[in-house]
Amino acid sequence: MEIRTGLFLGDSKDVLKQLPDSSVDLIVTSPPYADQRKGTYGGIHPDKYVEWFLPISAQLFRVLKPTGTFVLNIKEKVVAGERSTYVMELIIAMRKQGWLWTEEFIWHKKNSFPGKWPNRFRDSWERLLQFNKSKHFNMYQNEVKVPIGDWAKGRLKNLSATDKVRDNTKNGSGFGKNVSNWLGKESVFPTNVLHLATECNNKNHSAAFPEELPEWFIKLFTKQGDTVLDPFVGSGTTLFVSKRMKRHSIGIDITSEYYEMVKSRINPAELYLIEPVKYGKTKPQRRYAIR
């Protein structure tokens, strides 16, 4: 099967209009959080965040299949010692847009940012909001089963420090790279808490998104040959994982640095590129390059 990987340079709000209705099986993305990543993205003020996001989510709603799923990784910022409410407001606003807020997964980050403050601890979790267009969406639960945890066998084991840690890594989340260890073990369904580390030390770039995160949702919500969309593709993790797992994918990013980085990291023969080219005062045109 030929797997298509598409990459667009531009503002998602506009670029998405080029995609046909009901053509995507899974949207999984991590938009710039309010006032974060100012260097690479613009940095949206918390008060303007909902207003900024709604036109994009409207397009996402249109391109998603009725059986598809939208997974939104987001966390509100602390402003003046208090958590902003823009994520709450966004959920409420998106429901009015027609989205069903089906689930909130928790990404429990093993290595959260260090620091100490008089009035709060380190923030070590993020929201993974699941939205759907219909109650009857595709979900392949058997694809993400995990080995049964130690807790099931012996609760006699006392809670030494080492046991706790060992238990943490195996419990619930469903991640772990050595699948071979699972063979022969009884497997169970995971929970809605995902316990994994951020990837802070990739070679030339930093991806806030560890590969396991899109991988888990791609396994859970799509099958081979389905289409995955990431409207804020950043360093391209979602595209690489989709390709490896034999799903078509579409990535969009507004920054040419990320666009070029992703382009250089994917085999050009397998990449569809769309970048806007401006000719002075003429109406912006788009060059559609299939290599």
Place this chain on the structure above:
Amino acid sequence: MEIRTGLFLGDSKDVLKQLPDSSVDLIVTSPPYADQRKGTYGGIHPDKYVEWFLPISAQLFRVLKPTGTFVLNIKEKVVAGERSTYVMELIIAMRKQGWLWTEEFIWHKKNSFPGKWPNRFRDSWERLLQFNKSKHFNMYQNEVKVPIGDWAKGRLKNLSATDKVRDNTKNGSGFGKNVSNWLGKESVFPTNVLHLATECNNKNHSAAFPEELPEWFIKLFTKQGDTVLDPFVGSGTTLFVSKRMKRHSIGIDITSEYYEMVKSRINPAELYLIEPVKYGKTKPQRRYAIR
């Protein structure tokens, strides 16, 4: 020090009016969830939840000291396959009431048993919303430090042997910014994710609250002799833990079953009881019993 434990029978909305202004250091509670526990609390409809809770939170705001903290354990119900938004709406409404939404802790339930529905996995986490009246609240972070992660055993143990010498000669160039900060370090500050088990073995009542939960917040936000309030005291966990930790405490519950149960489980000599007694058409009076 004499520790006072008070127990009120009645509706928190009304009973709280008897408490003086700025008299409580910590409020920690788990109110009845919408449409849950119908048998005991009557079940508040999700659409009416905010409306029902706001008069209570207004009283809580009044009785809390400016340096105090309100920890609200709450989780929205899934209605027709979708998460209700009343918790989001409650946060927004409470901010308009004057509360600061300082933090959202996650209670990751360690031993939540794997389960499966067609459209979702087992829900193994709950929100612990922290509200304050002011940015300058009491927080005793040193009381809740946790053992350092395993990585340190491998790293710092050996480091101490070789690097101590080097550190003496060439100061400040070792691990991190200052090696001496790390040598011999065995505990670190926790994060805002609490990984606790649910309590599965309760004698003859169902308490969703494991003792560790109020205990952690009581350690973090109060000192001995402070006052803890639980306006939905249920089976009384908050009171027992407060008493054990030498904090005064006040519990309120609307159901006489819970009231009687808590009463029977605390040494009567140490319990202050307040229960309303009705005399037909006469104006309801209250009997204040100190035993």
Place this chain on the structure above:
DNA sequence: GTTCCGCATGAATCGATAG
């Protein structure tokens, strides 16, 4: 080849200082 150790670096947040 393994294991071990040194080190940079993160969707951070606060308080002080500067314009």
Place this chain on the structure above:
DNA sequence: ACTATCGATTCATGCGGAA
């Protein structure tokens, strides 16, 4: 008074060089 920038703080991870 109000915003912008900066230094200090802190813990876990994975890479790469060394033993």
